[in-house]
Amino acid sequence: MVVIGGGPAGLTAAYRLAVAGDPVVVLEQDSVLGGISRTVERDGWRFDIGGHRFFTKVKPVEEFWHEILPPEDFLLRPRMSRIFYGGKYYDYPIKLGNALSNLGVVEAARCGLSFLWVRIHPPKDLTTLEGYIVSNYGWRLYHHFFKTYNEKVWGVPASQLSADWGAQRIKGMSLWNAVWEPIRSSLAGRRRDSSKQVTSLIEEFQYPKYGPGMMWERCAERVTGSGGTVRMETTATAVHLEDGAAVAVTVATGGIQERLGASHVISSMPLTTLARIVDPPVPPEVLAAADDLHYRDFLTVALVVPEDRGFPDNWIYIHSPDVQVGRIQNFGSWSPYLVKDGRTCLGMEYFVFEGDELWDSSDEELVAMATKELATIGLVDASDVEAGYVVRMPKAYPVYDDVYRDNVDVIRRWFEEHAPNVHPVGRNGMHKYNNQDHSMYTAMLTVENIHGARHDIWSVNVEEEYHEADDDRSGGDTGRTGRGAPTLPRPTSGARNAAG
Numbered sequence: 001m002v003v004i005g006g007g008p009a010g011l012t013a014a015y016r017l018a019v020a021g022d023p024v025v026v027l028e029q030d031s032v033l034g035g036i037s038r039t040v041e042r043d044g045w046r047f048d049i050g051g052h053r054f055f056t057k058v059k060p061v062e063e064f065w066h067e068i069l070p071p072e073d074f075l076l077r078p079r080m081s082r083i084f085y086g087g088k089y090y091d092y093p094i095k096l097g098n099a100l101s102n103l104g105v106v107e108a109a110r111c112g113l114s115f116l117w118v119r120i121h122p123p124k125d126l127t128t129l130e131g132y133i134v135s136n137y138g139w140r141l142y143h144h145f146f147k148t149y150n151e152k153v154w155g156v157p158a159s160q161l162s163a164d165w166g167a168q169r170i171k172g173m174s175l176w177n178a179v180w181e182p183i184r185s186s187l188a189g190r191r192r193d194s195s196k197q198v199t200s201l202i203e204e205f206q207y208p209k210y211g212p213g214m215m216w217e218r219c220a221e222r223v224t225g226s227g228g229t230v231r232m233e234t235t236a237t238a239v240h241l242e243d244g245a246a247v248a249v250t251v252a253t254g255g256i257q258e259r260l261g262a263s264h265v266i267s268s269m270p271l272t273t274l275a276r277i278v279d280p281p282v283p284p285e286v287l288a289a290a291d292d293l294h295y296r297d298f299l300t301v302a303l304v305v306p307e308d309r310g311f312p313d314n315w316i317y318i319h320s321p322d323v324q325v326g327r328i329q330n331f332g333s334w335s336p337y338l339v340k341d342g343r344t345c346l347g348m349e350y351f352v353f354e355g356d357e358l359w360d361s362s363d364e365e366l367v368a369m370a371t372k373e374l375a376t377i378g379l380v381d382a383s384d385v386e387a388g389y390v391v392r393m394p395k396a397y398p399v400y401d402d403v404y405r406d407n408v409d410v411i412r413r414w415f416e417e418h419a420p421n422v423h424p425v426g427r428n429g430m431h432k433y434n435n436q437d438h439s440m441y442t443a444m445l446t447v448e449n450i451h452g453a454r455h456d457i458w459s460v461n462v463e464e465e466y467h468e469a470d471d472d473r474s475g476g477d478t479g480r481t482g483r484g485a486p487t488l489p490r491p492t493s494g495a496r497n498a499a500g
Contacts, residue, residue, distance in 0.1 A: 007035025009426025039213025
């Protein structure tokens with residue numbers, strides 16, 4: 001069996017196959033395992049690309065993590081994040097006392113009245129991200145704490161984004177819940193039960209001490225130890241079909257091509273790429289659907305600073321419109337094993353399109369810009385930055401435009417009919433905005449299907465398996481997206497080219 005991709009989904013599938021005694025070969029085109037859940041190492045510094053809290057309500061995933069790594073390799077980390085806005089730091093999730101103190105009595109009163117106003121006069125269009133957040137927080141808090149950041153992430157106005165994104169990412173959260181949650185726990189006389197909390201409110205999480213890549217590096221070792229093969233810097237260039245099934249995969253390693261026989265192909269490569277490498281080629285309508293799926297890309301500029309210039313948060317959301325950075329990680333707050341004694345590393349995160357000005361800037365230009373922005377927001381003086389590193393991550397986020405579902409369905413139906421032993425899994429493999437744990441779960445169920453089960457992988461979604469909130473607060477199906485993500489307006493021809 002051939003597994004394309006050495007990220008969480010691919011390696012989870014490969015491990016389950018290997019321990020079951022199935023022959024398996026993993027193909028990873030990069031030199032680093034883990035996909036976006038990798039840990040990048042530069043000069044002894046380790047960077048978590050995007051920040052990965054190991055928290056799940058999917059029991060098989062939890063068990064898998066602890067099957068791969070022993071207890072001593074996990075740290076229990078406090079969850080802390082804040083919003084930087086207007087030169088001040090606000091707790092996130094929003095806490096009433098902190099927000100009132102920072103906003104001042106007059107503005108706090110206006111925000112309260114704004115919230116009461118929308119309870120009586122909700123926004124006309126609740127299908128947009130703007131409408132969803134405003135209905136839960138009011139117009140003034142929306143402008144203070146939500147608008148700028150979400151538009152940095154997706155590159156379009158929040159009024160043009162789908163409410164699905166907010167419904168999943170901040171489901172169960174509102175000004176009322178932000179105030180009521182700690183009161184309810186206090187009255188109950190107990191510590192908050194994480195199994196009954198909104199995910200945004202979890203107070204602590206597990207974390208591999210050397211970063212998330214440690215999980216996948218160890219998983220690959222377990223795959224090979226169980227008789228499987230992991231081939232790095234190897235690209236799948238063709239999936240060959242005969243008589244209604246995949247029979248082989250052509251791979252390229254160092255310019256040398258090789259054909260591998262395959263009884264099943266599990267693919268976590270981008271669904272767009274998978275459709276393009278089928279041999280014989282897919283029909284024009286399937287290729288057109290693949291060409292019409294797009295991505296948002298991501299880059300991190302990691303800046304080395306003295307430890308006392310860091311902050312206790314895992315990350316800070318930057319809602320200031322004066323800078324392009326969207327979020328700042330403090331890798332030392334994730335794990336002391338990621339940084340060096342007396343120093344920490346701050347990860348300046350930028351949401352981009354591959355091929356745009358930021359993406360194409362040199363590393364030196366990006367380090368200089370990030371250093372300047374760090375000083376602009378007053379977090380660290382430019383003179384305190386000792387070194388900088390740039391990590392680019394293409395196709396980090398599947399874009400959910402107004403026809404993406406139709407495009408995915410066209411591709412999915414074609415494979416189900418013409419190559420049922422080709423199994424897309426994971427975030428990019430299914431073009432679904434999955435968390436790491438949900439990507440893993442799609443791979444687990446796919447392996448069970450290969451062994452005779454009949455799970456509908458595409459129907460498994462976060463509402464059913466991840467449970468961001470209590471059942472009584474879940475907002476119903478978010479459209480089979482796996483995890484709510486925005487529906488974006490159709491890009492212009494230039495944006496379409498940039499988006500991939």
